Amino acid sequence: MDAAENAIANREVAGLTQREIVLKRFLHHRAAVISMVVLGFVIIGVFSGGAFSFGPIHYPGWWKYGINDTPPLTQCGNGSLGCPTMSLWPKFLGGHGITIGEHPFGQDDIGHDYFALVLRGAQRSLMVTFIIGFIAGTIGTVIGSIAGFFGGRIDNALMRFVDFLITIPSIIIGSVIGFHFGNLGALFLALYLGLFSWTGLSRLVRGEFLKLRELEFVDAARVAGASNRRIIFKHILPNAVGVIIVSITLLMSGAILLETALSYLGFGVTPPDVSLGLLISQYQDSFTTRPYLFWWPGLLIIIIALSINFIGDGLRDAFDPRQRRRISLKERRRGGSPKADA
Amino acid sequence: MFAFIGRRLGTLVVILFGSSFILYNLTAISGDPTEQYKFQTDERSRAALRALIKQLDLNTPPPLRYFKWLKGVLSTFVGNPDFGMTRDNEAVIHRLSAAIPTTLRLITVATLSAIILGITLGIITALRQYSRFDYVVTFFSFLMFSLPIFWVAVLLKQFLAIRFNDFLASAVIPPGWMLVFATFSAIFWVGILGGTRKQVIRNAGIVFALTLGALAILSATKWFRYPGLGIFGVGIISVGIAFAMTMLSIGLENKPAIRASLTMVGITVLLYYPLQWVFDKYSSPLVLGALFAISLATGALVGALFAKIDRGPVMRASVLTALGASLIVFIDRLMQTWSPYFEMDGVNGRPIPTVGQIDPLLSDTNFWVGTLDRGVHLVLPTIALTLISFAGYIRFSRGTLLEVLNQDYIRTARAKGLTERTVIMRHAFRNTMIPLTTIIVVDLAGIIGGAIITERVFGWSGMGTLFNKAINSFDLNLLMGVFFITASLSVIANLLADLLYSALDPRVRIGGK
Secondary structure (H helix, E strand, O other), X not given: OOHHHHHHHXXXXXXXXXXXXXXXXXXXXXXXXXXXXXXXXXXXXXXXXXXXXXXXXXXXXXXXXXXXXOOOOOEOOOOOEOOOOOEOOOHHHOOOOOEOOOOOOOEOOOOOEHHHHHHHHHHXXXXXXXXXHHHHHHHHHHHHHHHHXXXXXXXXXXXXXXXXXXXXXXXXXXXXXXXXXXXXXXXXXXXXXXXXXXXXXXXXXXXXXHHHOOOHHHHHHXXXXXXXXXXXXXXXXXXXXXXXXXXXXXXXXXXXXHHHXXXXXXXXXXXXXXXXXXXHHHHHHHOOOOOHHHHHHHHHHHHHHHHHHHHHHHHHHHHOOOOOOOOOHHHHHHHOOHHHHO | OHHHHHHHHHHHHHHHHHHHHHHHHHHHHOOOOOHHHOOOOOHHHHHHHHHHHHHHOOOOOHHHHHHHHHHHHHHHHHOOOOOXXXXXXXXXXXXXXXXXXXXXXXXXXXXXXXXXXXHHHHHHHHHOOOXXXXXXXXXXXXXXXXXXHHHHHHHHHHHHHHHHHHHHHHOOOOHHHHHHHHHHHHHHHHHHHOOOHHHHHHHHXXXXXXXXXXXXXXXHOOOOOOOOOHHHHHHHHHHHHHHHHHHHHOOOOOHHHHHHHHHHHHHHHHOHHHHHHXXXXXXXXXXXXXXXXXXXXHHHHHHHHHOOOOHHHHHHHHHHHHHHHHHHHHXXXXXHHHHHHHHOOOOOOXXXXXXXXXXXXXXXXXXXXXXXXXXXXXXXXXXXXXXXXXXXXXXXHHHXXXXXXXXXXHHHHHHOOOOHHHHHHHHHHHHHHHXXXXXHHHHHHHHHHHOHHHHHHHOOOOHHHHHHHHHHXXXXXXXXXXXXXXXXXXXXXXXXXXXXXXXHOOOOOOOOO
């Protein structure tokens, strides 16, 4: 990093608070911002479109069919039944015009509207993902901070506990749990998986705490009489928040793949409930005859996981103080010499 | 050091004991294998129920049963391993020893190619940071991170295996596809090579023309139906390997290294026809292994003879060349088997299978047919596993190399006038490999238990299938057997990673000395 680039980068963040710098850097990461928008649309669309119940509250959703409705199979042009009615090919180019029609993603064998099924599946997968992210994120951060901050015997005990959990691959845990408790539903699956998938995060957080607690500003705070609690929450945690947030996003993108994989194996979400992995496993054999039953759930999984990954990447860039934005040649010429800035 | 290892091993044993105890009891109490007999009162069901209870020892409470199981496992140390019986009354250890080689075969090639490809691409993207190539590779690595393997598998079966088999019927490449492939290869190589705009255009033109020409020849000779390299192909590719290996290990300006490597190529070409005779007569893994060892030893010898002052690097270049040339000869021999294989009964002109691990009718006929048969069954699972896992290596090696390149010792190395190749390969790459090694070790252990889905989609019967079966049929002994292998591997790999790290990086000292 040479001096001229440094100067330009420094001038850009002069006078801004830490939070503003992070936000500014994040907004510069184009892929992350696009992913944020896409993920937002998917979440809003999926949860407003499909019906869902939460305790006593039942929300019907704007989509006209539920997952249990079996409208009659529609006839398509070539005589087959239940094919998708969505068309994005305008009429003047010889298509059917831009329309979503009666069953945009088609219908399954007995007439279930596939759009409704995919909506429900995406709801389940998103819910599982966020619950795992929340639970594993919380546990991992707490355990990692305690181990890293106090060190010594507490650290040793906690890290051996982590080693112990790591010996059991998450897919095995998920399968055993899913097979025997699968009928309890997606919520329980998510809770259990969350309880077992925080180990990697806690190691990272511990490492970060070990590094930060040796720094001068922590000593300064201690000398000034700050309590352990204050040091953890006011001094160390804000500095470790970047690492934590980034690893939680990675954890979540891993979680959606784990959930779909388990459902695919039959150990995750089980019928009559619907999940994206389950839909793929149910319709993988119909790929040659009715590929639309196979494409949509897979595409949705990829869109969700990819957006989360890109958001994580954007956050990593935003939080990492060593990582500087690339200064283009044009900006350098315009940016003037380092002397002008000094 | 030894105290540290001893202490860690002690902890490992305790950890394994604890996690197996918990998993055993968790599984045992979470379901009831006698459920199907619950409401049946006729005498036959009662007898079957009694037999089942006796077979699974259900009258003993799970914690006690666990210790019985543990006793059997511990007797491994007195040379009498006993992992119990499966519900089909087969020794678990037999099932495991049949499954482990299958899983190893499934994951070895995929993991190796993922590591090699991933590290190579990671290094190139780090050296071309913020270039278009970097952005494209980054995008694709994120995309691959996000792919569910069972979904990719279906696509691969449909678009790769079935289409490729259809294509083999004529083996003529349509001109449209030729243009598409040539364009892609031009974009790819230009991305890697970089340069000024003029160079980019020139390189793109050259690569495009070369690819198009190569494809036209392959199509006209129906190469994909009747493949083979012949003595000229082997020679040309080996010369390429010789130059590449010399360039990477010591630099092209070192004349002895080039001479040594080219001599190795010459020896290989001279021995091409005699080797074919050997391959026909005595093809067994043992003979081939011996030949391979001889080839490497010759490489070392030739390197030592040609070297003047820098014996190590020259020998490395010629041994690497020998390795590459041997592989090419081996692949060429497999290619010659392709056409007969194609027409065999079990294959019927559709050589890339979508499921299965082996064709039992073909695998025993002859070494080369058997190897090829195993190879084609590996194609799809290997591609799927590689696609999924190499993205991680790209990201990791890119990040590590970028970090290393910012270090002061790299600046020092450049400042004292070392060539860029030496700086990258000797100073930066080696230090990048330190964290990579430890990651690879841990990954390798994890992947043995992690191929469950791959095995399922591609119809292999390895560890994953055993595990699936164990869960679905409530086979506690079998489940614990699978778990014991994966868990032991993972703890041992973690320990190994720690030790390797301290061995490779002198700054890291373990054991608190």
